[in-house]
Amino acid sequence: MFGIFAPALFLLFQQAERTRLGEMWENIQHPNLSRFLFIGALLFIIGVAGVLTRRNIIVIFMSIELIMNAANLNFIAFSRYLQSTGSANALAGQVFAVFIIVVAAAEAAIGLGIVIALYRNKETILLDEIDLLKW
Amino acid sequence: MILSGWESVFFWIFAIAAIFAGLLTVMARNTVHSALFLISTLVSVAALFILQGAEFIAGVQILVYVGGVMVLFLFVIMLVNVGAEERGDPMIFNKPKQVAASLIFCLLLVLGMLTGLQKGAIGLASLNKSESAVDLKAKSDEGLAKAATGTTRITNDTQQMGGMLYRYGSLPFEVASILLLVAIIGSVMLARTIKQEAAVDDLAPEVLQEEIQREPELTKVAVIEEAGS
Numbered sequence A: 001m002f003g004i005f006a007p008a009l010f011l012l013f014q015q016a017e018r019t020r021l022g023e024m025w026e027n028i029q030h031p032n033l034s035r036f037l038f039i040g041a042l043l044f045i046i047g048v049a050g051v052l053t054r055r056n057i058i059v060i061f062m063s064i065e066l067i068m069n070a071a072n073l074n075f076i077a078f079s080r081y082l083q084s085t086g087s088a089n090a091l092a093g094q095v096f097a098v099f100i101i102v103v104a105a106a107e108a109a110i111g112l113g114i115v116i117a118l119y120r121n122k123e124t125i126l127l128d129e130i131d132l133l134k135w
Numbered sequence B: 001m002i003l004s005g006w007e008s009v010f011f012w013i014f015a016i017a018a019i020f021a022g023l024l025t026v027m028a029r030n031t032v033h034s035a036l037f038l039i040s041t042l043v044s045v046a047a048l049f050i051l052q053g054a055e056f057i058a059g060v061q062i063l064v065y066v067g068g069v070m071v072l073f074l075f076v077i078m079l080v081n082v083g084a085e086e087r088g089d090p091m092i093f094n095k096p097k098q099v100a101a102s103l104i105f106c107l108l109l110v111l112g113m114l115t116g117l118q119k120g121a122i123g124l125a126s127l128n129k130s131e132s133a134v135d136l137k138a139k140s141d142e143g144l145a146k147a148a149t150g151t152t153r154i155t156n157d158t159q160q161m162g163g164m165l166y167r168y169g170s171l172p173f174e175v176a177s178i179l180l181l182v183a184i185i186g187s188v189m190l191a192r193t194i195k196q197e198a199a200v201d202d203l204a205p206e207v208l209q210e211e212i213q214r215e216p217e218l219t220k221v222a223v224i225e226e227a228g229s
Helices: A002-029 A033-053 A057-085 A092-122 B006-027 B031-051 B055-080 B082-087 B096-119 B121-128 B133-140 B157-168 B170-190 B194-199 B205-214 B216-220
Strands: none
Touching (some): A057 A092, A057 B031, A057 B055, A092 B055
């Protein structure tokens, strides 16, 4: 009984595999909106991992910049998608990206000022040695 | 929005470059190396912006981030990182338990993203079936002036972007300028030395007395009020 069905199942699986692979190849050949979102999400996750695991406060700042860039990538991708649908407000995403860059620049200036002041007082930039508020 | 041909080749090159450089930013032992890898991530992301037709944002990204913010980062690394370099600290990550917990959290984020792509693929698929980028570009470029070579057209992305920014975002634009002013003043105030603070008489008297006991040099610059006079 199974002997009859096995080749049929095999063929079916092969067909399914081929179509899935074809789909994958199609996705690789023609990146679309979701690919851009995927890259943005990966950059965001790398940034979160950096913020949570590193000890050096400057590297943590850099990870925050990475997170903001991921958000920018998503904004630009959706802006481009809305342009392709012919929406009137399609460029709002790019305006948002400009404001994110402004806020990132302000944040970097203030944050690095704090790092310098902290280094002057505590002689360290490792986060686990800065425990003024511990108890 | 579907890329094709060379656009997709460049998309994959810059996407993979951005992700690998991002990973190396987080994992590099030397802080200066991290900063350089972050610069290459930012440049790759700027290239992705260009692929999506946002030339102005790509330019701003390179000018502001790579030219401004990262130079600031490198200066601060130069000022601050000396001690850690000399001590040769072997630990660049937190304690193993903390690292494990945060990696589990990131794994959950990855799983959420993958399920989102799988389940949301039905919704996203309809979004993705828009026209290909090449046709779209040709259609939207019809009215634009030709460039010097005659094969390409001069983009008006920056012009549209400026119109959008000043028509609909003029109030946030002004608020952003105030934010930048506050950031400038704040960072100058934060980065002052105790000597500079003493020189402009900006310290509390008790703090000043303590500091003078530690550092007699300060009496030269500090404005000390005599108690009797």
